[in-house]
Each structure stands twice: as structure tokens, then as C-alpha cells.
Amino acid sequence: MFIGGVEIEMIRYALSTACEEMGIALRKSAYSPNIKERADYTCAMFDPEGRLLATAEHIPVHLGSFSWGMKQTLKAIQEASKEIQEGEMWILNDPYLTGTHLNDVMVIRPVFYQGIRVAYVANKAHYVDVGGKHAGGISILSTSLEDEGWVIPPTLLMRNNRVNADFFNSLLRHTRLPDWVKGDLQAQISANFLGERHILELLNRYPLEDLQASFTGIFDSTEQLTRAHLSQFPSNLAEAEDVLELPSERGFSTSFPVVWIRASIQFSKGSVKIQFFRTSQQVSYPLNAVYGVTLSACYYVVKCLLPLEVPVNDGFFRCVKVEAEEGSLVHPRYPAPVAGGNLETSQRIVDVLLRALSHLLPDRVPAASCGSMNNVVVSGKDPITQEEWAFYETNGGGAGACPLFHGPSAVHTHMTNTQNTPIEVLEHNYPIQFLRYEIREGSGGEGRWRGGEGIRRAWKLLSAGARVSLFADRSRFSPYGLAGGLPGSRSEFFLVHKGENPEPLQGKQVFEMEAEDEFWMETAGGGGWGHCKCS
Numbered sequence: 001m002f003i004g005g006v007e008i009e010m011i012r013y014a015l016s017t018a019c020e021e022m023g024i025a026l027r028k029s030a031y032s033p034n035i036k037e038r039a040d041y042t043c044a045m046f047d048p049e050g051r052l053l054a055t056a057e058h059i060p061v062h063l064g065s066f067s068w069g070m071k072q073t074l075k076a077i078q079e080a081s082k083e084i085q086e087g088e089m090w091i092l093n094d095p096y097l098t099g100t101h102l103n104d105v106m107v108i109r110p111v112f113y114q115g116i117r118v119a120y121v122a123n124k125a126h127y128v129d130v131g132g133k134h135a136g137g138i139s140i141l142s143t144s145l146e147d148e149g150w151v152i153p154p155t156l157l158m159r160n161n162r163v164n165a166d167f168f169n170s171l172l173r174h175t176r177l178p179d180w181v182k183g184d185l186q187a188q189i190s191a192n193f194l195g196e197r198h199i200l201e202l203l204n205r206y207p208l209e210d211l212q213a214s215f216t217g218i219f220d221s222t223e224q225l226t227r228a229h230l231s232q233f234p235s236n237l238a239e240a241e242d243v244l245e246l247p248s249e250r251g252f253s254t255s256f257p258v259v260w261i262r263a264s265i266q267f268s269k270g271s272v273k274i275q276f277f278r279t280s281q282q283v284s285y286p287l288n289a290v291y292g293v294t295l296s297a298c299y300y301v302v303k304c305l306l307p308l309e310v311p312v313n314d315g316f317f318r319c320v321k322v323e324a325e326e327g328s329l330v331h332p333r334y335p336a337p338v339a340g341g342n343l344e345t346s347q348r349i350v351d352v353l354l355r356a357l358s359h360l361l362p363d364r365v366p367a368a369s370c371g372s373m374n375n376v377v378v379s380g381k382d383p384i385t386q387e388e389w390a391f392y393e394t395n396g397g398g399a400g401a402c403p404l405f406h407g408p409s410a411v412h413t414h415m416t417n418t419q420n421t422p423i424e425v426l427e428h429n430y431p432i433q434f435l436r437y438e439i440r441e442g443s444g445g446e447g448r449w450r451g452g453e454g455i456r457r458a459w460k461l462l463s464a465g466a467r468v469s470l471f472a473d474r475s476r477f478s479p480y481g482l483a484g485g486l487p488g489s490r491s492e493f494f495l496v497h498k499g500e501n502p503e504p505l506q507g508k509q510v511f512e513m514e515a516e517d518e519f520w521m522e523t524a525g526g527g528g529w530g531h532c533k534c535s
Helices: 005-029 060-079 165-173 178-203 208-230 291-304 339-360 423-429
Strands: 041-046 052-055 089-092 104-113 116-126 155-159 238-245 258-268 271-276 320-324 375-381 388-393 432-440 454-461 465-471 492-496 508-514 518-522
Touching: 005 041, 005 052, 005 116, 005 178, 005 208, 041 060, 041 178, 052 060, 052 208, 060 089, 060 104, 060 116, 060 291, 089 178, 104 178, 116 178, 116 208, 155 165, 165 178, 178 208, 208 271, 238 339, 258 339, 271 291, 291 320, 291 339, 339 375, 339 465, 388 423, 423 432, 492 508
Parallel strands: 271 320
Antiparallel strands: 041 052, 041 116, 089 104, 089 155, 104 116, 238 258, 258 271, 375 388, 375 465, 432 454, 454 518, 465 508, 492 518
8 A cells, every 4th residue: 555645644643633532531530630620741652763753732841852752761771671562651750861850750652563563652741749858849949859759760660561569559659649649640551552542543544564654754744844934934043041030048139140041043944953052050949951841942932933734743853953051051960950940941941032033033923921830839738637738730921922913811821731720629629718810900011912911819728737839930030022012020929927918929939828828929921012002
């Protein structure tokens, strides 16, 4: 049977649809609100060499790192003199292999047909807690990777289609939330079985050699399409820089310690080269972005410039070259802490690259969005059962205005594609009561096109006590506007203790709460685009 362009496209869409179904199955059968409600997971399929074939439209920071992470993982397994066998499933979360952070647990299933390995199916899901020194693993107090949680190297989760009970039980002992972790991992396993079934169904329709040829065709056609579009962009070199905020050792003060991200971007002959130069060295704070995260942010920005019909797979990745100095903030060495690099540094890389592109493509690039995932981890103990509880959420903000329309308000932007956790779900599962949740009017930057508005969100603690880890940005430096548009408002955070006046908090801070204390947040608005014509 001859595999032509039509058949290649049919197979590509079949693989993408299968990834969507994997994600639906994972979400519907997961236990934790972080996966069931926020949809913090990603599913993908790979060829036998670990090259990305297809993904669903899940989390950008996962998607761009998946191919790099898969290749790193397969290399690590090979270097350990192990060979992946039929009926196995592997698990890991080491960010220096997977390409994100410890909370993202990666589960891999090889797909065999008539004794031949024909593909891999895999997924990543964000666990609320993977042990470590600080609940939730996301804390500005972490100074090493081990502080953030239990580091899992590539490990056999399943052999001969039977779960490795010793590892499974060990994982549950390393988390503060064993019931949720157990349910979420079972959901990941089931999702991979579903993906495997879809690939085997394709092999009932196409001979093996034809399916393998279609994989090559998917990569080659995507590369050709990507290069055709990239060749239309100007080849001038463009540079930009921006900062990430560090905590002040003197509390909420007028001093502004920061780290810098500096990058250049240049198109040439159907490809693009991104270089990080004079970027700050890695730090002891968990703001370091492993190389997979940096790749993700770069791939995301380039993909945003291309038409929707250009898919994301290994053929697309061939057209993008990224250089970053090892030991820097965007390519750290083990064991630097990295939890926030996945969350906040990825966002700032996007801001830097978009600002650089605004010099080359001024009529296509939006102003800066809120620039933060506004991460909040809250943990405590049930006063009766003494069982630990913890929840994690990201919070939206304003999107940057574009050359043709206003920025959307109260949305997750760029490297996060998670959803809003309904306050009813949080109140049902945790000892908190919401006081307000609304649009932060006036927070978007003015311009011909206005930046999107951030959000106001406040809740009261109902239990005896809790610890809060706040990990956010843009509380000191506003999201920039473009083409004469004004910057968006900065984020603000407050603790109200015993009904006293609100106490301002740093964007990256750990603090204690008592019963009836309140936590308020006001997230940043997006930057405006163009000179305002209203005056």
C-alpha cells in the first residue's frame, strides 16, 4: 500500500485525536482537583526513537519539553544497561531528564506489535505533593532539588503488565496526599493503555511498514511547512531583556533584587535561532529553568507566529535552534532547585522573546501579559484526624493587548493552559471560605487596544492554622506595553490577620495563617498596545 499525503494527514489527525482521548480519560478518572478541575496534565505519542509524533492541546510548558524529555529518558535507560520490554511502563519525575519540575510525574508505555516496538505513549500530570521539605514542593525556601520532593529516576512502574507494588507503595509513602496520588497514578496508567489501543487499531488498518513510513512523512511534511512560513520573516537580529523578581531579605522593602534574562532571535533560510546571552547565572532560589523548560518557551513563541495548521512535532522542532549557557538561569546544573523555573521563568522567557520580536514584526506581537502563574500552595493538618492536607492553584491575570483587539481578562496566559478551579470545589475539599472572586477593573494597561484585566480573589482560613507558599511575579515591575501602550498594573498580595489592616506581602514568600485570617490577591493586568486615542 502506498502512503501518500492524504493518508499521512489522516494518520496524523488520528494520533492527535487519540492524545485528546487519552487526556479526557486521564482527567475523568483522576482524583485530585489539580488534575480533575485545573486539567494540569499532557498526553503525547512518540515514534520508536522518542521523536514527538502528536500531542493534544494541553500544557505548553509540557508540550515543548516532552520530546527532549523522552529522548533524555531513553538515553538514561540505555546508559543504565536496561532495555525496554513489552508489557512495561516506566515512571520518573527528575526534571533534569523530563524537562519540567518534580511535581510533573511522567509515565511512559512502549507499544509493541508482533514483537516489534512501534511507538511510545506517555503523559505528564502535576501531583500536588511529591514529598520534600515543603508541602507542595513549590516554595521560595527550597535551596536544592531534594527540598522540592522525591526525585524519581527512570523506574519500572509495570512489568509484564503488572504494577511494581514495591515502587507504588514507596511513592505513596513519599507524599503527604497518598489517596490522591494513588488515584492520579492509576488514571495515568489507564490513559497510556488507551493510547496504546489506538495505535494498535491503526495497525489493523495499515501495514507496519506503511505506518512507519507515515511517521517519517509526518516529520518531513511538518518541517517543510514550518520552513516555508519561517522563510517569510525578516532576518534582522533582534534582542531584548527583562527581569524576574527575587525576594527581599528585608521583607517588603524598597530594594528590588532581580535576575536577568537576555535573549536574541534571528530567522534565516527557513529556520530560527534563539540565543540567551548575558543571562544571570543559576541561583539558589527555585527559579532555575531546566533546559527543557527553556526549549518549551522558545517553541511556544515560534509556534504563535505560525498558522494553526502547522502541527507541533519533531519536524517543527528541527527548525528551531536554542543556545543557552550551561550553569545559567535558563540551563542550570543539577541539583539546583527548579520548581519555579517551570512556572515563572518560562513566562518571562516568553515576555523577552515577544519583546524582541516586536522589533521585527511590530504588527503581529502582543504586549506583555500578566507574566505570572500566581502560584499558591496552602497546607495544614486536620485538627481531629491529624491528616495533612494541601492544595495548589494557579491564578489568571490580564492578557496583553494585540495590534487588532483588547487583551482578554482573567485568563491563564502563555506557558500555562490550565483551567480555573471552581471555588465550590476548593471550599468542599479544604477548610477555606471565599470572600470575593472578581475582575480587577482598571488593571489593564491603556492604549489604542487595552490590556486585559487581572483578578481579585480573597479567602478566609477556617482551620486552626495553615502555611501558605506564595510564588508569583510582576509585583514590582509591570507588564510592558507596546507601540505606545501603557504597562499593566502590578500584582499585589495581602494578609489580613485578626481583622487588622492588610499587611502587604512579597510575591515570593512563605507565611503562616491562623483561623479567620484572610489572604487577598490582585493579579497583574496585561500591557496596552498603541497610543490611546481617547484623550
